[in-house]
Amino acid sequence: MNTSRTALITGAASGIGAAIATRLAADGASVALLARRRDRLEKLAAEITEAGGTALAVPADVTSPDSVAEAAALVQDRFGDLDLLVNNAGLMRVVPFADGPLADWRSTIDVNVTGVITVTHAFLPALRRSAATRTTDLVNVSSLAGERINPGMAVYGASKAAVSHLTRTLRAELAPEGIRVTDLEPGMIGDTELADTFSPELQSMVDELRRTLPAVPVGEVADLVAYVINRPRHVNLPHLIIQPSKEV
Structure with a gap:
């Protein structure tokens, strides 16, 4: 297993x-942790460090180009060029379209779509430099x-359909440069905070x-x-779904 990866994970x-x-830090990667909540990031970075790993807390807002640019400069100064970017930050509102405030729909698009675009655009130069000499991955x-x-x-x-389509197109554009691109589509996942905004009735369901x-x-x-990014350099897994066995 490659233990020398340099990674940025959003929504960390x-x-x-x-x-x-x-997991990546346990495998030996240097990990930059990007999210808005400084306290949570610093706590996780401390836990990773105490376990013998290397981690950097990078408080930033994926919807702000200036904030992301500052994050990119910080990561570059500390770790150098990334060879792995995982765009994971996301926001979910579950309510009938007509009942949802427009502000909620705008914030969903801002985080889920614009955030992926902004972060990828900021870190793509580093990924391109890395791809010239070593295995490099973009996982959305x-x-x-x-x-x-x-x-x-x-x-x-709609926001996640946009992310998947963006990812497929990025693979077509970046594969010739040696950047592997993966669209990862989870189904029902436990232990996440995406459902924190649900109504009590919906949360119960x-x-x-x-x-x-x-x-x-x-x-x-x-x-x-971890499996995806540790395939041989000439192997790419471009589209993966992970879901419960009984989910249909």
């Missing part, structure tokens, strides 16, 4: 992002919601669904990312 303060960061965490019709998830699903399925632990998603 909790859930899937934190699990990916912890999308969602099965981007492929399915889920009432109450019109804007979230989701909790019951997770007990029935049950949901995939975030550690399994992290294991899958």
Whole structure:
């Protein structure tokens, strides 16, 4: 297993992002942790360091080009060129389209779509330099919601469909340069904070669904990312779905 990767993970303060960061650091990667919550990032960075890993807390807002540019400069100064970018930051609102405030729909697009574009654009020069000499990966965490019709998830699903399409096109553009690109679409995943904004009634339904399925632990998603990035340099896994065995 390649233990010398240099990675940035967005949405690293909790859930899937934190699990990916912890797993990659345990494998020997230097990990930059990007999210808005400084306290959570610093706590995770300290835990990784105490376990013998290398981590850097990078408080930033993926919707702000200036904030992301500052983050890119900080990561470059500390770690040099990245060879792995995991775009994982996401926001989910579940409510019928007509009932949702326009501000909620705008913020969903800002985080889920514009955030991926902004972060990728900022770190792409480093990925391109890395690809000239070593294995380099871009992994975008999308969602099965981007492929399915889920009432109450019109804007979230649309945002994730956009991420998946963007990812497929980026692969077509970047593959000739040696940058491997992967669209990862999770289904029902446990231990995430995406459902924190749900109404009590909806949260109760989701909790019951997770007990029935049950949901995939975030550690399994992290294991899958570790598998993807450790394939031989000439092998790319461009589209992956991870979901509970009973989810249809």
